[in-house]
Amino acid sequence: MNPAPFVGVRHPWCTDFEWQRAKQPPRRLTDAQTRSFDADGWLIVEDVLDASTLADLTAQLDALEAEADAFVRAQPDDRFVLSEADAITFSTHAVLTSEVARRVSRLESITDICHDLIGPDVRLYWDQLVYKKPQKPREFPWHQDNGYTFIEPQQYLTIWLALNDATVDNGCPWVAPGTHRTGTLTHTYVHPLGLQCFADHPAAIAAPISAGSAVVFSSLTPHRTGPNTTEAVRKAYILQFAPDGVEVLRGDPSSGSPPARELQNDPDRQYLVLRDGHRIDSAA
Numbered sequence: 715m716n717p718a719p720f721v722g723v724r725h726p727w728c729t730d731f732e733w734q735r736a737k738q739p740p741r742r743l744t745d746a747q748t749r750s751f752d753a754d755g756w757l758i759v760e761d762v763l764d765a766s767t768l769a770d771l772t773a774q775l776d777a778l779e780a781e782a783d784a785f786v787r788a789q790p791d792d793r794f795v796l797s798e799a800d801a802i803t804f805s806t807h808a809v810l811t812s813e814v815a816r817r818v819s820r821l822e823s824i825t826d827i828c829h830d831l832i833g834p835d836v837r838l839y840w841d842q843l844v845y846k847k848p849q850k851p852r853e854f855p856w857h858q859d860n861g862y863t864f865i866e867p868q869q870y871l872t873i874w875l876a877l878n879d880a881t882v883d884n885g886c887p888w889v890a891p892g893t894h895r896t897g898t899l900t901h902t903y904v905h906p907l908g909l910q911c912f913a914d915h916p917a918a919i920a921a922p923i924s925a926g927s928a929v930v931f932s933s934l935t936p937h938r939t940g941p942n943t944t945e946a947v948r949k950a951y952i953l954q955f956a957p958d959g960v961e962v963l964r965g966d967p968s969s970g971s972p973p974a975r976e977l978q979n980d981p982d983r984q985y986l987v988l989r990d991g992h993r994i995d996s997a998a
Contacts, residue, residue, distance in 0.1 A: 722899040722912045726967040727864055731897030734869065736833055738991070742826035751831055755894030755935035756921070762823045762875060763926040767814070772877045774812040775843045775951055778805050796908050800849035806842040807983050808951070815841065819953055824873060825993045827930060828955045832871055834991040835958040838984055839870055846885040846948040851941035855910035856890065859933040859954065861901035862909060864963045865978065868898050870956035874929040877949035884948040885939045886922040887929045890915040894934035911936055958986060
């Protein structure tokens with residue numbers, strides 16, 4: 715597929731970005747898949763989790779989501795940041811409390827994807843569950859993950875794991891192929907949904923997947939999820955991985971002043987999963 719026409723405005727800090735393709739021979743992915751990711755910025759990887767691991771992970775994340783939902787319902791207007799009762803629940807850093815989440819973040823099926831698309835030295839950057847509820851069907855707007863928190867290197871990896879089947883009807887991801895090569899775009903807040911880099915994309919593609927499979931995309935690939943119009947909750951667990959040495963940029967992008975930089979290496983939730991291409995079985 716040819717890259718889609720550029721849509722959007724570059725972020726002020728995105729001044730000299732150049733897309734970098736991973737150069738190491740792939741372990742899990744095929745050469746065709748890595749070429750497709752390079753061109754389009756996303757791909758589907760089937761059966762990342764086996765049935766037993768999926769069941770264990772879902773059970774622990776269900777418990778965390780119940781706690782997060784109760785907290786949101788105790789807030790004014792049943793809202794907290796982007797979470798809203800009966801619409802969508804976000805809960806971050808499951809690896810801090812869930813043994814299964816930590817184990818999943820270091821599975822060979824996961825770290826091999828990281829190796830193939832990032833490189834030999836990879837750190838967990840972020841993890842969160844996202845449960846989309848059917849009572850208030852809403853889309854989640856077009857955005858890039860690097861549009862929420864600007865990090866460098868700008869291109870890192872999101873592995874969007876489906877805990878149950880993700881369909882067009884219950885809010886599977888949609889992606890904008892090819893736009894990742896532009897770098898980070900400017901985002902604006904759309905109340906009450908979240909940040910948005912553009913309202914629509916001419917080449918948008920739906921990415922439905924079965925439970926235990928993953929949509930894998932770049933932090934620079936614009937994506938959205940549609941409303942959940944079914945009668946059941948759509949459940950996803952999102953793991954994000956970045957090259958070791960990644961930094962968050964802080965400041966006002968419109969000021970012209972250089973941003974402050976914060977190294978992302980929290981030992982409890984941003985641990986290495988690959989060092990020199992070797993998988994690390996415990997937090998390091």
